Amino acid sequence: MATLSEAYRNTPLHPHHIIPLDFQSVERVPESHSWQDDSLPLRIQSPESGEEASLPIIDLGDSEALKMVGPACEAWGMFQVINHGISTTLIRDVESEARRFFSLPAKEKMKALRSPGGAAGYGVARITPFFNKFMWHEGFTIVGSPMDHAREVWPHGYRRFCEVMEEYQKKTKDLSERLLILILKSLGIPEEHIEWPRSAAYQGGPAPCTALQLNSYPSCPDPARAMGLAQHTDSFLLTVLHQVSGINGLQVLKEGAGWVRVVPLEGALVVNVGDMLHIMSNGLFPSVLHRAVVDKTSHRMSMAYFYGPPADYRVAPIPRGCPSQAPLQFRPVTVREYIEMKAKNLDGALSGIRVR
Numbered sequence: 001m002a003t004l005s006e007a008y009r010n011t012p013l014h015p016h017h018i019i020p021l022d023f024q025s026v027e028r029v030p031e032s033h034s035w036q037d038d039s040l041p042l043r044i045q046s047p048e049s050g051e052e053a054s055l056p057i058i059d060l061g062d063s064e065a066l067k068m069v070g071p072a073c074e075a076w077g078m079f080q081v082i083n084h085g086i087s088t089t090l091i092r093d094v095e096s097e098a099r100r101f102f103s104l105p106a107k108e109k110m111k112a113l114r115s116p117g118g119a120a121g122y123g124v125a126r127i128t129p130f131f132n133k134f135m136w137h138e139g140f141t142i143v144g145s146p147m148d149h150a151r152e153v154w155p156h157g158y159r160r161f162c163e164v165m166e167e168y169q170k171k172t173k174d175l176s177e178r179l180l181i182l183i184l185k186s187l188g189i190p191e192e193h194i195e196w197p198r199s200a201a202y203q204g205g206p207a208p209c210t211a212l213q214l215n216s217y218p219s220c221p222d223p224a225r226a227m228g229l230a231q232h233t234d235s236f237l238l239t240v241l242h243q244v245s246g247i248n249g250l251q252v253l254k255e256g257a258g259w260v261r262v263v264p265l266e267g268a269l270v271v272n273v274g275d276m277l278h279i280m281s282n283g284l285f286p287s288v289l290h291r292a293v294v295d296k297t298s299h300r301m302s303m304a305y306f307y308g309p310p311a312d313y314r315v316a317p318i319p320r321g322c323p324s325q326a327p328l329q330f331r332p333v334t335v336r337e338y339i340e341m342k343a344k345n346l347d348g349a350l351s352g353i354r355v356r
């Protein structure tokens with residue numbers, strides 16, 4: 001994603017929008033992280049309260065998967081996938097390496113700090129500047145190899161971290177491409193329509209934009225006042241999310257029901273539609289608003305893998321995917337342009353390219 005890094009370079013962040021709080025050193029939620037006074041349109045709910053989302057579960061080993069995926073994307077913009085081909089062992093290894101990093105003292109983690117115009121490394125969530133309070137969250141973004149940052153942190157013990165993260169990205173990329181083909185087929189779009197997975201694999205063509213985001217939500221003395229990750233939609237085509245089992249936190253906004261919980265299902269991965277798939281489906285598939293809340297006693301982690309087209313690809317509604325000649329809702333936009341728009345205006349990027 002070297003070319004996409006340019007989009008971030010053009011929208012550098014202020015250091016106080018990069019450095020996370022040293023969560024190990026605080027006993028209560030500081031004012032800077034307290035969301036209580038804000039006139040929140042929708043209250044923070046504890047990870048255990050509220051309705052549970054009945055997200056569709058799609059079994060990739062089942063011949064019915066193709067039939068189920070379109071309705072799932074249309075109704076929820078999100079589903080859970082099982083029989084996805086990523087081994088439990090690899091997932092456990094990713095968890096344990098992520099935990100090895102996030103358990104370090106703050107001054108060690110700071111050695112991997114993201115640079116102001118950089119895409120990769122340790123830091124607060126990228127959406128931070130759009131909110132007037134900070135989140136109860138720290139992240140590590142990996143684009144390709146995490147070697148440069150990992151070596152700073154563990155001069156003699158970086159190899160395992162790198163191997164595990166690279167292997168997981170390879171497997172999740174394959175899964176994302178399988179899912180994307182299935183989703184496009186469900187819209188009646190032939191596989192050949194998207195050339196980049198094949199061109200990158202066989203002809204050294206432009207590579208898809210991908211990133212692995214390790215999310216850490218330390219236990220919080222007052223979860224009702226803190227926000228793990230504030231509401232947002234993901235920018236790329238698809239996100240494949242692993243939530244560390246046994247700890248709730250992810251919530252989606254469901255029309256008519258408010259925020260509903262996405263309870264981790266052992267062995268399943270959560271897949272959600274991002275803005276670019278919303279555009280390609282001409283608005284048929286919603287890029288669902290979601291957020292993460294925090295827990296009083298548990299340190300929660302999640303791993304989000306973002307998958308998008310190559311940086312210069314023009315994302316546009318695909319006419320064959322539009323129900324009965326529906327008028328096109330969006331103008332074409334390159335991936336790079338869209339990411340830059342979103343880095344400047346979190347909520348306004350989609351409406352910025354809407355034509356009707």
Ligand SMILES: O=C(O)CCC(=O)C(=O)O
Nearest residue numbers: 213215249250292302304
């Ligand atoms: O931690 C979660 O469950 C959500 C993470 C997320 O939405 C993201 O990284 O974009």
Ligand SMILES: [Fe+2]
Nearest residue numbers: 232233234290
């Ligand atoms: Fe997200």
